[in-house]
Amino acid sequence: MPLLPFYLPDSGKFVVTSSILFSKKAENVKKNPKVSLLFSNPEGSHAGKHAVLVQGIAHADDTDLDHGWEKYLSFWRKKEPYIDAYLAEREKFGWFWKRIVLHVEPKKIIAWKNGDTSRTPEEFGA
Amino acid sequence: MTSLDYQRLGNFTYAVITLVGDDGFPFSVSTDFKILPDKKIVLQKPVLPTKLDGKRVNVLFNHITGLPGGGYGERRYMLVWGTTHEEHGTLRFEPKSLSEWDEKILPFDQYCAKSAPQGAKYLGTLQASVEA
Numbered sequence: 015m016p017l018l019p020f021y022l023p024d025s026g027k028f029v030v031t032s033s034i035l036f037s038k039k040a041e042n043v044k045k046n047p048k049v050s051l052l053f054s055n056p057e058g059s060h061a062g063k064h065a066v067l068v069q070g071i072a073h074a075d076d077t078d079l080d081h082g083w084e085k086y087l088s089f090w091r092k093k094e095p096y097i098d099a100y101l102a103e104r105e106k107f108g109w110f111w112k113r114i115v116l117h118v119e120p121k122k123i124i125a126w127k128n129g130d131t132s133r134t135p136e137e138f139g140a
Numbered sequence: 141m142t143s144l145d146y147q148r149l150g151n152f153t154y155a156v157i158t159l160v161g162d163d164g165f166p167f168s169v170s171t172d173f174k175i176l177p178d179k180k181i182v183l184q185k186p187v188l189p190t191k192l193d194g195k196r197v198n199v200l201f202n203h204i205t206g207l208p209g210g211g212y213g214e215r216r217y218m219l220v221w222g223t224t225h226e227e228h229g230t231l232r233f234e235p236k237s238l239s240e241w242d243e244k245i246l247p248f249d250q251y252c253a254k255s256a257p258q259g260a261k262y263l264g265t266l267q268a269s270v271e272a
Contacts (some may be wrong), residue, residue: 016202016217035255037262052156052168057206069165076266092212109259111250122165129167131186 015039016058019051019118025087028118031083031090040074040114041073047071049118054129065131075115083113091132093139144235147192148242149218152201157224157231159197162190173201174200183224183231195228218241219267 017087020029030042033044049072053059059066075082078083090097104111123138141157152272154170172184183199184191199222204212222235 015200015247016204016215016218033252034259034262035252037258041262041265043163046164048165050158050166050168051161052158052170054168054170055154055202055204058212065170067168069167076262091176092210095209096211099202107249108258112259112263126169129170131171132184134187135174 016091017051018085018093020093024121028070029086029089029114029121030116030117030118031086034079034112034114035109037114037116040076040116043074044118045074047073051118053060063129065129068120068137069120069122069124070120073117073120075117079112079114080113084113142228143153144218144238146175148216149181150207152203152218154201155183155198156200156202157188157192158200159184159188159190159195165225173199181233181235182227183233185226185229185231185241191226192224192231194225197224197233199235215245216244218242244251 017039021027021032022029025102030051049070051068051070052065053061053068054065056062071126087097087101097133100107121139124135125138126135152173155173156168156170158166158168167189169186169188171186174182181199196225200217200219202217203214205214207213218238218240220233220235221237222233225232225234240243243251246254
């Protein structure tokens with residue numbers, strides 16, 4: 015699924031926040047925490063033509079659906095500045111703002127230089 | 141399956157194949173694709189750690205347009221589950237099921253309203269775990 019991940023340099027983890035409206039991924043993580051994040055679209059990844067796959071272990075935190083995600087709002091705002099307009103209508107989009115926080119701890123990184131997936135990728139970590 | 145609109149599918153420029161690897165992790169890789177006149181979907185075969193003949197995979201067709209002020213517009217995707225078959229050095233993709241969103245067809249607020257049952261389901265599961 016298309017996602018909006020945030021990288022947390024202090025922990026080396028990625029974070030995705032997901033509305034309960036689109037919570038299938040969180041349900042899946044609870045059943046099986048092995049996940050991957052693919053950064054392959056230059057429009058979104060800002061990694062040029064390169065493609066990077068991060069495989070890791072995910073944890074779904076839904077202990078505070080109303081406020082637990084707010085600490086990542088500054089990351090979100092940088093990627094989607096218009097999010098404040100939706101936030102101003104928090105009541106209208108009530109369940110959109112009930113959000114699960116998914117932490118992803120990277121275990122292996124696989125990279126395709128220039129996005130050339132016809133060649134064997136480089137692997138980092140294990 | 142929900143009807144796959146091949147005309148809209150043809151407007152995407154690339155595909156992402158995802159399968160479960162031997163280590164249990166999802167493995168995703170982007171590739172090119174084309175739709176033949178007989179509606180066969182043919183994926184360019186990427187280098188993969190596992191054989192794809194007869195493998196159940198999902199294929200994501202995704203588009204976003206970066207906006208000058210930041211963020212994205214023209215968001216749309218088709219996530220198609222199906223089976224891949226190795227043929228003539230390529231992968232023929234046989235679609236089985238589909239989920240999709242195109243904000244031009246279903247505006248975001250309506251998409252949220254349509255997704256309310258999933259939200260209710262999730263809250264119901266949380267409530268059940270609290271009561272258990």
